[in-house]
């Protein structure tokens with residue numbers, strides 16, 4: 001065997017060193033440019049704010065993320081023209097079991113750039129780690145947390161027993177009628193056999209995680225009274241105003257009874273039925289006010305009513321029909337029941353949760369949005385948790401820590 005030329009050996013070593021350090025540098029560079037924070041920032045840089053949300057770019061970005069994780073199926077559904085919905089699926093080992101659906105909306109409310117410390121779609125990250133972007137909290141961080149959690153679980157070899165779906169829906173901020181509402185009525189949704197679903201929740205002002213397993217259901221309630229019109233000087237029974245005012249009193253007593261439970265510390269605000277009057281409409285209008293000597297034939301009041309998950313909607317309607325707007329007093333009512341919040345709540349009692357199995361999984365994001373004229377900042381740290389029971393991923397929830405600075 002020939003003795004190696006020392007000079008050649010040195011050059012080879014040097015070349016190897018250079019090559020390996022280049023490889024290390026490239027890897028570090030890639031890691032710096034492709035990590036949970038930068039992936040989050042790239043999603044934030046896609047302007048999905050109303051009135052012209054760029055759903056196409058957001059969806060193609062999310063598909064690229066799903067592809068980079070691997071093992072995730074994707075399907076784009078379009079129930080309303082120009083309003084695509086992305087459905088990602090991480091198949092479970094037992095497809096006969098009801099699946100888990102994680103929901104996040106693609107759109108966000110508009111931003112007024114002049115009132116922002118940093119352009120709202122720049123996703124600027126300041127030296128303290130805060131990221132400024134419209135939609136950071138509400139709710140792009142959630143979609144990214146789902147994806148990052150799956151990325152981590154998959155890299156650790158975890159295979160869920162139940163299939164996990166992520167729905168990325170359009171138009172949530174404008175009612176969800178062209179997105180989630182049509183989705184849950186579709187055959188595609190039926191086929192998912194969803195047993196448990198999770199959507200965005202509220203920020204937590206403290207260090208603790210707040211776990212919500214349900215949401216209150218908002219109803220817009222209008223009650224209307226009809227009565228004999230008459231001169232303002234006459235006293236008689238059953239005028240529209242009299243009937244409506246009686247009802248407002250009854251509703252107020254109900255409101256008080258619910259509020260007392262909260263004041264006594266026996267329930268949280270979110271655990272009672274809330275009802276708040278939001279408008280009153282009556283009277284005969286003139287150019288500069290109202291006719292003051294006529295009792296009107298119609299009067300109406302509007303209420304923001306919120307039902308707890310355990311409230312029986314039929315029982316509530318019975319109460320409205322018999323006590324709040326009884327037909328015996330010539331009253332009628334109308335409810336507009338918000339679909340958007342409750343559509344996914346098929347199993348409302350949260351029975352899949354077993355808090356003793358709580359295991360903090362990962363991730364942390366610092367997101368930041370500026371709200372209002374006073375550029376009030378809300379700093380948030382987003383986490384998520386995974387609940388694993390019997391080696392089966394049964395649920396997932398995120399939480400946030402918030403510091404407010406005004």
Ligand SMILES: [Zn+2]
Pocket residue numbers: 105138139172200
């Ligand atoms: Zn939201």
